[in-house]
Amino acid sequence: MSARGKILGSIRAAQGKPAEAAAEERERVRAHLAARPANARPAPPRDLRAEFRSRALALSSTLDDIAAMSAAPQAVAAFLTRNALPLTAVCWPELDDLDWAAAGLHVAARTARDGDLVGITGAYCGIAETGTLMLLSTPRAPATVSLVPETHIALLRAGRIVSGMEEAWKLLRSEMPALPRAVNFVSGPSRTADIEQTVTLGAHGPYRVHIVLVGS
Amino acid sequence: MQVTSMHFKARAKEKLADAKLQAALRKLQGNFVKGRADRVAELDNFEAIREAGAEIRERALANLDLYLAEFENNATARGAVVHWAETAEQANRIVCELAAQYKARKVVKSKSMVSEECGLNDALAAAGIEVIETDLGEYILQLAHEAPSHIVAPVVHKSRDEVSDLFEQKHGKPRKTGIAELTREAREMLRPHFLGADMGISGANFIIAETGSTLIVTNEGNGRMVTTLPRVHVAITGIEKVVPTLEDVATLLRLLPRHGTGQTITNYVSVTTGIRGAGESEGPEHFHVILMDAGRTRLIGSDLQPMLRCIRCGACMNHCPVYQSIGGHAYGWVYPGPMGSVLTPLYVGLENALDLPNAATLCNQCGVVCPVKIPLPDLIRKVRERQFERGLKPWWERAGLALWGWTARHPALYAIMTAIGARALAWMGGSGKLIHNLPLGGGWTGRRDLPAPQGKTFREMYGRHWRRS
Numbered sequence: 001m002s003a004r005g006k007i008l009g010s011i012r013a014a015q016g017k018p019a020e021a022a023a024e025e026r027e028r029v030r031a032h033l034a035a036r037p038a039n040a041r042p043a044p045p046r047d048l049r050a051e052f053r054s055r056a057l058a059l060s061s062t063l064d065d066i067a068a069m070s071a072a073p074q075a076v077a078a079f080l081t082r083n084a085l086p087l088t089a090v091c092w093p094e095l096d097d098l099d100w101a102a103a104g105l106h107v108a109a110r111t112a113r114d115g116d117l118v119g120i121t122g123a124y125c126g127i128a129e130t131g132t133l134m135l136l137s138t139p140r141a142p143a144t145v146s147l148v149p150e151t152h153i154a155l156l157r158a159g160r161i162v163s164g165m166e167e168a169w170k171l172l173r174s175e176m177p178a179l180p181r182a183v184n185f186v187s188g189p190s191r192t193a194d195i196e197q198t199v200t201l202g203a204h205g206p207y208r209v210h211i212v213l214v215g216s
Numbered sequence: 217m218q219v220t221s222m223h224f225k226a227r228a229k230e231k232l233a234d235a236k237l238q239a240a241l242r243k244l245q246g247n248f249v250k251g252r253a254d255r256v257a258e259l260d261n262f263e264a265i266r267e268a269g270a271e272i273r274e275r276a277l278a279n280l281d282l283y284l285a286e287f288e289n290n291a292t293a294r295g296a297v298v299h300w301a302e303t304a305e306q307a308n309r310i311v312c313e314l315a316a317q318y319k320a321r322k323v324v325k326s327k328s329m330v331s332e333e334c335g336l337n338d339a340l341a342a343a344g345i346e347v348i349e350t351d352l353g354e355y356i357l358q359l360a361h362e363a364p365s366h367i368v369a370p371v372v373h374k375s376r377d378e379v380s381d382l383f384e385q386k387h388g389k390p391r392k393t394g395i396a397e398l399t400r401e402a403r404e405m406l407r408p409h410f411l412g413a414d415m416g417i418s419g420a421n422f423i424i425a426e427t428g429s430t431l432i433v434t435n436e437g438n439g440r441m442v443t444t445l446p447r448v449h450v451a452i453t454g455i456e457k458v459v460p461t462l463e464d465v466a467t468l469l470r471l472l473p474r475h476g477t478g479q480t481i482t483n484y485v486s487v488t489t490g491i492r493g494a495g496e497s498e499g500p501e502h503f504h505v506i507l508m509d510a511g512r513t514r515l516i517g518s519d520l521q522p523m524l525r526c527i528r529c530g531a532c533m534n535h536c537p538v539y540q541s542i543g544g545h546a547y548g549w550v551y552p553g554p555m556g557s558v559l560t561p562l563y564v565g566l567e568n569a570l571d572l573p574n575a576a577t578l579c580n581q582c583g584v585v586c587p588v589k590i591p592l593p594d595l596i597r598k599v600r601e602r603q604f605e606r607g608l609k610p611w612w613e614r615a616g617l618a619l620w621g622w623t624a625r626h627p628a629l630y631a632i633m634t635a636i637g638a639r640a641l642a643w644m645g646g647s648g649k650l651i652h653n654l655p656l657g658g659g660w661t662g663r664r665d666l667p668a669p670q671g672k673t674f675r676e677m678y679g680r681h682w683r684r685s
Contacts, residue, residue, distance in 0.1 A: 002300070003300040003301060003306060003509075006302055006308065007302060007455060007507075007513060008281040008285070008350065009302050010509075010516075011280050011281045011513055011516050012281055014514075014516040025279070026282060029279050029283060029460075030277075030286070030458060031294070032461075033286060033425060033426045033460055033461060037463070038463060039268040039271075039272065039463060039469070040261060040264035040265050040267065040268040040465065040467070041261075041466070042258075042259050043261075043262060054326045055480070058227055059480075071484065079256065079257070085644030087541060106358050111498075112405060113246075113496050114408075114411055127592060130481040132481060137498075137499065138493075138496070139493070139494075139495035139496050139497070142496070142498050143440070143444050143498060144444060144445075144498050147437060147440050147441065147444065160656070164466065165465070165469065166463055169463065169466065175517040175564060176309045177429050178294075178427075178489075179429060179489040180489070181489060181496065181499050182443070182486060182487070182488050182489075182499065183488075184440065184445065184484060184485070184487075184488070186483070187481045187484070188483055190435065190436055190437035190483055190484070191435050191436070192352045192353075192399060192435060193247075193369070193396045193435075194352040194353035194356070194369060194371050195352070195371070195376055195379055195399070196240070196241045196243065196376050197244060197246075197369065197397045200395050200396050200399045201433065202400070202403070203399060203403065203437055203438070204350065204407075204410075204436045204437040204438040204440075205483075206442075211467065
């Protein structure tokens with residue numbers, strides 16, 4: 001018998017169930033997966049944007065507000081200049097339409113490679129409860145752009161801030177046929193506290209995460 | 217991983233005398249214990265969420281075979297290959313075969329306690345494959361040839377100076393002393409490995425039945441590198457890690473980081489489903505998930521099944537007075553602290569870890585802080601019972617208990633014995649009413665005095681009270 005058969009068989013035997021699951025037993029499990037019942041959760045924040053902001057700041061992200069997406073290149077250039085960071089970056093192909101050059105930036109739309117110092121991404125949505133960005137990997141939104149460079153800048157439409165992770169999943173199910181290969185929830189710059197329990201920013205991922213909130 | 221739990225007492229004695237370790241453990245208590253308390257206080261209905269967490273895990277275990285089959289179906293539909301391993305050796309063999317199949321020379325790993333159970337790194341090395349641990353703590357341990365001493369903070373036992381010395385010696389670079397500089401040096405050393413590896417091996421904090429996804433929580437970003445950059449991704453995990461839905465994931469993620477590191481959320485939560493999609497220029501082309509049993513099915517359906525709810529946060533060890541005093545290495549296997557006192561004997565054999573279930577005060581700190589309400593002290597007691605039933609306790613302990621049991625069933629004799637005992641102890645206590653040195657009980661009185669009984673037994677006093685009224 002295969003390892004699979006032995007493992008699943010011994011689980012059923014240990015629970016005093018017949019070797020083969022009855023149709024109604026399977027149906028119950030499938031029904032539960034289809035129904036996805038809600039679990040207890042904390043009260044949702046009243047002001048999603050304010051909560052997102054304060055949570056993101058608490059996790060060492062920084063934030064800027066702009067009125068419209070067309071202002072993003074200027075805001076990104078200002079942030080990079082302010083922090084004495086290079087004006088050369090990679091961005092999601094999805095963001096290639098923005099006029100980066102007009103803001104004095106050299107931006108390549110592609111996956112990130114070693115040596116890329118600044119990565120500019122969008123965000124599928126934001127989660128107010130934890131100040132988290134939800135990023136989906138697609139051909140036009142490669143995951144490496146938010147991971148490999150030392151600086152990650154994310155453009156997030158304020159209207160896409162949802163209450164909790166439950167709402168983020170709900171949004172995803174309503175808009176996408178299935179989960180993309182990678183769903184990454186990003187909550188601030190990468191960090192480690194492995195040496196002497198001392199928090200250090202910038203372990204293997206970005207040293208800084210800057211969120212540009214777009215619109216009201 | 218080799219089991220050294222049989223040497224618990226000797227190791228514990230060494231650890232108690234290790235001043236550096238003691239300082240490190242004090243720090244851990246400050247950060248993780250206070251961090252958890254602060255983060256839990258943020259949730260106005262924490263107990264309801266904790267209850268929901270326990271229910272989610274119980275539901276998955278109650279229909280474990282069917283949720284695993286659902287996971288397998290959904291993962292396979294997305295191009296992943298699911299493997300089943302009855303033992304750690306089987307799991308190792310599967311990984312080595314995959315490495316051979318894909319001609320992998322170099323493997324990068326993110327932290328996986330299941331792979332520690334297997335001793336996977338040694339198996340890969342024996343097959344001639346270079347393995348690099350990429351979690352900073354695990355990387356340090358790999359350089360130092362040491363085992364983790366905590367499931368979340370594996371290198372908690374090491375000081376910054378030791379890491380400085382180690383990096384200087386192994387990296388051949390000028391000695392750094394700041395933690396930020398040391399972290400940067402590790403980043404720079406590991407970057408080329410991420411980019412040059414043929415295979416990435418991760419664990420999984422959860423596997424999700426609804427979507428066939430694996431999920432890891434990390435802070436450093438190495439987990440994302442390992443699951444994104446190499447052309448092959450292998451996730452290895454225990455069969456008990458399945459959760460039904462993404463909603464359940466949302467609930468458990470309110471508990472795991474809070475209890476693990478005192479974070480509201482970890483920096484990264486990465487949910488990976490299937491292989492690189494059409495048109496994608498990154499992500500693994502091959503994705504394999506290994507579901508390992510290695511002792512887990514033995515707990516199913518037994519009174520120890522609640523242990524399989526465990527989400528590996530480490531709160532039980534952070535709050536355990538025994539762990540706080542001796543650290544993780546003394547426990548002698550992958551899982552230290554109260555969870556290890558239950559899991560180690562059950563996974564590696566009761567006879568190989570006799571002291572572990574007894575390395576507990578049963579104070580229930582672990583039970584109180586467990587995010588999925590595992591009644592750890594009860595389970596520890598049940599493991600003790602199993603030791604006794606299997607005749608694994610020393611003859612004098614068995615004889616002592618048998619004698620006590622026989623006396624307790626003869627009330628008149630019991631009254632006489634206890635009356636003599638109480639008076640003898642009172643006499644020994646003298647005018648100070650403290651016993652400084654108890655014969656046969658030197659372990660108790662070696663470091664503290666035993667308050668002496670006052671001369672009469674409870675039954676004598678109760679009887680007198682009854683006659684008077």
